[in-house]
Amino acid sequence: MSKSNVARFWEWGRKIICVGRNYAEHAKELKNELPTEPVLFLKPPTAYVKEGSPILVPHYSTNLHHEVELGVVVGKEGRDIPQTSAMDHVAGYALCLDMTARDVQDQCKAKGLPWTLAKAFDTSCPVSDFIPKERIPDPAGVELWLRVNSATRQRGSTAQMIFSIPFLISYISRVMALEEGDLILTGTPKGVGAVYEHDELQAGIEGVINMTFKVGRRADKS
Ligand SMILES: CC(=O)CC(=O)C(=O)O
Numbered sequence: 001m002s003k004s005n006v007a008r009f010w011e012w013g014r015k016i017i018c019v020g021r022n023y024a025e026h027a028k029e030l031k032n033e034l035p036t037e038p039v040l041f042l043k044p045p046t047a048y049v050k051e052g053s054p055i056l057v058p059h060y061s062t063n064l065h066h067e068v069e070l071g072v073v074v075g076k077e078g079r080d081i082p083q084t085s086a087m088d089h090v091a092g093y094a095l096c097l098d099m100t101a102r103d104v105q106d107q108c109k110a111k112g113l114p115w116t117l118a119k120a121f122d123t124s125c126p127v128s129d130f131i132p133k134e135r136i137p138d139p140a141g142v143e144l145w146l147r148v149n150s151a152t153r154q155r156g157s158t159a160q161m162i163f164s165i166p167f168l169i170s171y172i173s174r175v176m177a178l179e180e181g182d183l184i185l186t187g188t189p190k191g192v193g194a195v196y197e198h199d200e201l202q203a204g205i206e207g208v209i210n211m212t213f214k215v216g217r218r219a220d221k222s
C-alpha cells in the first residue's frame with residue numbers, strides 16, 4: 001500500500017483489532033477484573049464511519065455507549081514482531097470511538113457468547129482523519145477526551161494504559177498477521193456512558209485533532 005492509501009486506511013478494508021480493559025479505572029467502573037493478558041476482539045471494516053455521517057444506534061439496543069480510544073494505524077506487515085521493533089510497524093494514529101451496545105454486551109457476557117452484536121455493527125467505529133506518526137512523538141503521553149452535548153464524559157491519558165503500544169503490537173502479531181492499513185484500538189479510559197438519537201459527540205486528542213458526530217437510529221426493517 002502506498003503512503004496515500006494508508007492515509008485513507010478506513011477505505012482500505014483491513015482488520016480493526018480492538019483491545020479491551022486496557023485502563024484499570026475503566027475495568028473497575030464496569031466491575032471487570034484487571035486483565036493479565038490483553039483482551040482482544042474484532043470489528044469488520046463496515047464498522048467505519050467518518051465525520052459527516054451519523055453513528056447509528058442498532059435497532060436491537062437501548063443502551064449504546066461511547067468509548068474514546070487512541071487508534072494505531074499499521075504501516076508495515078509483520079508476524080511475531082518483537083517489542084523492540086514494534087514501533088517500526090506504525091504508520092500513524094487516529095482518534096477512534098469503540099461504540100458498544102452495552103445492554104447486548106452484558107447479555108453476551110452472561111451467556112458466554114462472543115461480543116459481535118455489541119461491538120461489530122455498522123458505524124460502531126467512528127474515526128478521525130489519519131494522523132502521521134511524526135505528529136504524536138510520544139503516543140504513551142497524549143490526553144483523550146469526549147463530550148456529549150458539550151458535557152465532558154471522558155478524559156484520560158494514554159499513560160494510564162496497562163499494556164503499552166509496543167507490547168500490544170507484539171502480542172497481536174503472535175496471534176494474527178498485522179497488515180498495512182490495519183487499525184488497532186487501544187482501549188478506553190474511564191467515563192463511558194450512554195448516547196441517544198439526536199445527541200452530538202465531540203472527541204479529541206488534546207492539541208492534535210478533534211471530531212464531531214451526530215447520533216441517529218437504525219430502523220428495524222425486518
Ligand atoms: C468492556 C469493554 O467493552 C472493553 C473495551 O472495549 C475497552 O475499551 O475497555
Ligand SMILES: [Mg+2]
Nearest residue numbers: 067098187188
Ligand atoms: Mg473499547
